[in-house]
Amino acid sequence: MAGPLEGVKIVELAGIGPSPYAAMLLADAGADILRLERASANAHSGAVSWDLLTRSRRSVGIDLKAPGAVDLVLDLVAQSDALIEGFRPGVAERLGLGPDACQAVNPKLVYGRMTGWGQEGPLGPRAGHDINYIALAGALWPMGRAGDRPLPPLNLVGDFGGGGMMLAFGLCAAIINARSSGQGQVVDAAMVDGAASLMTMTYAFSHAGLWREERGANLLDTGAHFYEVYETKDGAYFAVGAIERQFYAELLDGLGLSGRDDLPDQMNREHWEEMKELFSGIFATKTRDEWTAIFQDRDACATPVLAPSEVLNDRHLSARGTYVTNDGVLQPAPAPRFSKTPGEISSSPSEPGADTDEALGAWGVDADRLARLHASGAIS
Numbered sequence: 001m002a003g004p005l006e007g008v009k010i011v012e013l014a015g016i017g018p019s020p021y022a023a024m025l026l027a028d029a030g031a032d033i034l035r036l037e038r039a040s041a042n043a044h045s046g047a048v049s050w051d052l053l054t055r056s057r058r059s060v061g062i063d064l065k066a067p068g069a070v071d072l073v074l075d076l077v078a079q080s081d082a083l084i085e086g087f088r089p090g091v092a093e094r095l096g097l098g099p100d101a102c103q104a105v106n107p108k109l110v111y112g113r114m115t116g117w118g119q120e121g122p123l124g125p126r127a128g129h130d131i132n133y134i135a136l137a138g139a140l141w142p143m144g145r146a147g148d149r150p151l152p153p154l155n156l157v158g159d160f161g162g163g164g165m166m167l168a169f170g171l172c173a174a175i176i177n178a179r180s181s182g183q184g185q186v187v188d189a190a191m192v193d194g195a196a197s198l199m200t201m202t203y204a205f206s207h208a209g210l211w212r213e214e215r216g217a218n219l220l221d222t223g224a225h226f227y228e229v230y231e232t233k234d235g236a237y238f239a240v241g242a243i244e245r246q247f248y249a250e251l252l253d254g255l256g257l258s259g260r261d262d263l264p265d266q267m268n269r270e271h272w273e274e275m276k277e278l279f280s281g282i283f284a285t286k287t288r289d290e291w292t293a294i295f296q297d298r299d300a301c302a303t304p305v306l307a308p309s310e311v312l313n314d315r316h317l318s319a320r321g322t323y324v325t326n327d328g329v330l331q332p333a334p335a336p337r338f339s340k341t342p343g344e345i346s347s348s349p350s351e352p353g354a355d356t357d358e359a360l361g362a363w364g365v366d367a368d369r370l371a372r373l374h375a376s377g378a379i380s
Helices: 018-028 069-077 091-095 099-105 130-136 156-181 191-198 200-207 245-254 269-283 288-295 308-313 315-320 356-362 367-376
Strands: 009-013 032-037 058-061 082-085 110-115 186-190 227-231 237-241 302-304 323-326 329-332
Touching: 009 018, 009 069, 018 032, 018 082, 018 110, 018 156, 058 356, 069 099, 069 367, 082 156, 091 099, 099 110, 110 156, 130 156, 130 191, 156 186, 156 191, 186 191, 227 269, 237 288, 288 302, 308 315, 308 323, 356 367
Parallel strands: 009 032, 009 082, 032 058, 082 110, 110 186
Antiparallel strands: 227 237, 237 302, 323 329
16 A cells, blocks of 8 residues: 555755655655765665665766756656755755746745755854754753753754654645645745744743743653653663653552652652652662563553664564564654555665666656766766
């Protein structure tokens, strides 16, 4: 069965990080995506790349500055639902592939732009990375323990949550609109905007007086003893998130604390630190696997902390197939899941340029034109 985006055609001007992640999500869901990128000198048909973000789509080797290359892209755009680009503002326009040029040949085209700072604003042309975008958006400040400096959460919040996922959502929404209205539009997906959007609940808590600005003093930032990570006897870790009282009661029971009348109320902040010390001492008496056995059938919101190399050993992840091995490489399975049109990893990632002739041929570029483009250096 084909994925829910079967029939959607997208041109991807290759970038790094969030834009290929957005394309991966869409391709796993069935979209036909051509990834246009600089070819590797050693690429050959059937070669597999290490870059899992480029899976489920074919790679076309192209030199956008060579004669005929831009015309080729515009011809591909003319038959596409969307285009994805991750250049700095103005670069696509200088190449002759900005929104105006592309929508001139396809008014229904959705033009997806992935940047850190956005297309407009004082920082628009400036460089940056995930840590910079989430810092300015107010998302980095709350992450960290009391008295310590902010701790970057890998590059998950800016690049992938606030960037790639937001772009994929924006493209899907705009494609739906274009199919009903007949008009495309530009999707300006900025990581700084996406990171800010992810902070909506935190701002709501703050407005309601439920969130303090200092780190490590709140419900969800390791301030509370019932939302914390504890070290176990074997040097591993166990995560606890028992916020609701019924789950907290199950947690206390699993820790052997049920029925004690000398414990403070769960939400009494004045006792959170002493409760952390109590919990830490108890968790240190057993191994991670022992605690897993105690809590695996309890509604205590208590789970082992797994290393990336351990995920296949977990009974829940294994039962759901959350991770898969494809061509011998462990990787996350497509998400989310669709009951009638399931997505799939349709192909392993190709080396840059490894699918050029096959992919362009499937999009209607004939053999004579392919030969001319090869001769001009436009494709390889």
